[in-house]
Structure formats: structure tokens, C-alpha cells
Amino acid sequence: MPAVNGRRLAAFALVALLSGCGVPTEGAPRTVEPPSGPFPAAVPTDATAPAGRFDETLCLVRDNHIVPVLRRVDRPSGADEHLRHLLAxxxxxxxxxxxxxALPGAVNAAGVTVTGTQAHVVVDVPGADAGRSDEVLAFGQIVCTLTGRDDVTTVVFLRDGRPLGVPRADGFLSTRPLTRADYAPLISAS
Structure with missing residues (x-):
């Protein structure tokens, strides 16, 4: 008989322990809202960069290819600040x-505004001592960085208020709105 009482006592203690764990019960199921997006894309991160709460993708260059890189920032960046981060x-x-x-010496981007879903990037005349000739990669970096944002689908470049012809990956100049697809052959997966 003492073994039965011991088992009852152990079972009672287990039930009391589990029911008193502090998790409230509800009489009916309820909907749980998922966290707000956008969720990060699978792009490499810089482990030495300061940790922030928001993701920002910048397109840099390695071995003549454009490489998307994920950085963590403390607050969401507007398009102009995002461009400044790229130019840095x-x-x-x-x-x-x-x-x-590829930007220093190749493209002097002065600023960006977004109208609808189109980014308008103002480009100054490069200096005489620029010395860089990888404009395709430079313009590709800007287009790929800005179209990586949720609020931008196309990018146009302006100089003195007029559309500027910029090189695409295929080497042709274009004044039309550009997308990531215009530079797809140059974009590396890592």
C-alpha cells in the first residue's frame, strides 16, 4: 500500500507542477499575427559591421562582378541615405x-529622389583626374542597390535635369529607366 500512495503522491505533485507553470490557458483558439516584413534575403553579411535591427542591401564589386551584401543598420534608410551608404x-x-x-572616380552621384517607384539619381560630371573606366560596374552598383529596396523598381540617371545615357551590362548606353535585369550578367550570387 505505501508504494501506491507514493505513486499517487508523485502523480499529484507532477500534475500540480505542470498546472502551476504560469502559462495561461484559453478557451478557444486565437489568430497569431506574423512579424512584419520584409524578411531578409539570403545575401552575405559582414560580421564586423555593427549589428542593427534593420537590413540594408548594398551592391559592391569583387572580381568584376556586382555582389549584394547585407548590412544591419539601426533604422530604415531613405533612398538618399541608402545611396550615401553605398558611396561611402x-x-x-x-x-x-x-x-x-567601382564608384570612386567613375560616377559622382549627388543625390536621389523617389517618385512613385522610380529613383531619380542626379549625377555630376566626373573630375578630370577620375582615372576609372569601370562605369558599367559603377552604374550597376547604384541600380542594383536602389532596386533592392521595396520602394524602388527602376532607376533613371540625370545630369543638369536631363536623362543621362549610362552603360548597361551589354555595353549599350541607355537613357530609359534601368532595372536589375539590365545588369544581371554582372551580378554574382555571392
């Missing part, structure tokens, strides 16, 4: 991963 170039950790930028 790679972080030390990104440079250690052989990432670079």
Missing part, C-alpha cells in the same frame, strides 16, 4: 573579403 564604400571587413567599389 565597403567596410574594413568587406575589404578583407576582397569587396570594393
Amino acid at each position: 564604400g565597403p567596410t574594413a571587413g568587406e575589404r578583407d573579403d576582397d569587396l570594393a567599389s
Whole structure:
């Protein structure tokens, strides 16, 4: 008989322990809302970059290809700030991963505004001592970075208020709105 009482006591203690765990019960099922998106894409991150709450994709260059890189930032960036982050170039950790930028000396982007879903990038005349000839990669970096945003689908470049012909991946100049597809042959998966 003492073994039966011991089992009853153990069972009672287990039931009391489980029912008193502090998790409230509800009489009916309820809907649970998923967290707000967008959810991060599968692009490499820079482990040395400061951790933030929001993802920002910048397109840098490695081995004559455009490489999307995910950075964490403290707050969502507007298109103009996003462009400034790209123009600032790679972080030390990104440079250690052989990432670079074709922008210095090739494209002097002065700013961007977004109208509807189209980004309008103002480009200044490059300096005489620019010395870079990889404009295709430079313009591709800007197009791929800005169209990676949820609010931008196309990019046009302007100089002195007029559309500027910029090189696509196929080498042809275009004044029409550009998309990521215009630079697809140059985009690397990693």
C-alpha cells in the first residue's frame, strides 16, 4: 500500500507542477499575427559591421562582378541615405573579403529622389583626374542597390535635369529607366 500512495503522491505533485507553470490557458483558439516584413534575403553579411535591427542591401564589386551584401543598420534608410551608404564604400571587413567599389572616380552621384517607384539619381560630371573606366560596374552598383529596396523598381540617371545615357551590362548606353535585369550578367550570387 505505501508504494501506491507514493505513486499517487508523485502523480499529484507532477500534475500540480505542470498546472502551476504560469502559462495561461484559453478557451478557444486565437489568430497569431506574423512579424512584419520584409524578411531578409539570403545575401552575405559582414560580421564586423555593427549589428542593427534593420537590413540594408548594398551592391559592391569583387572580381568584376556586382555582389549584394547585407548590412544591419539601426533604422530604415531613405533612398538618399541608402545611396550615401553605398558611396561611402565597403567596410574594413568587406575589404578583407576582397569587396570594393567601382564608384570612386567613375560616377559622382549627388543625390536621389523617389517618385512613385522610380529613383531619380542626379549625377555630376566626373573630375578630370577620375582615372576609372569601370562605369558599367559603377552604374550597376547604384541600380542594383536602389532596386533592392521595396520602394524602388527602376532607376533613371540625370545630369543638369536631363536623362543621362549610362552603360548597361551589354555595353549599350541607355537613357530609359534601368532595372536589375539590365545588369544581371554582372551580378554574382555571392
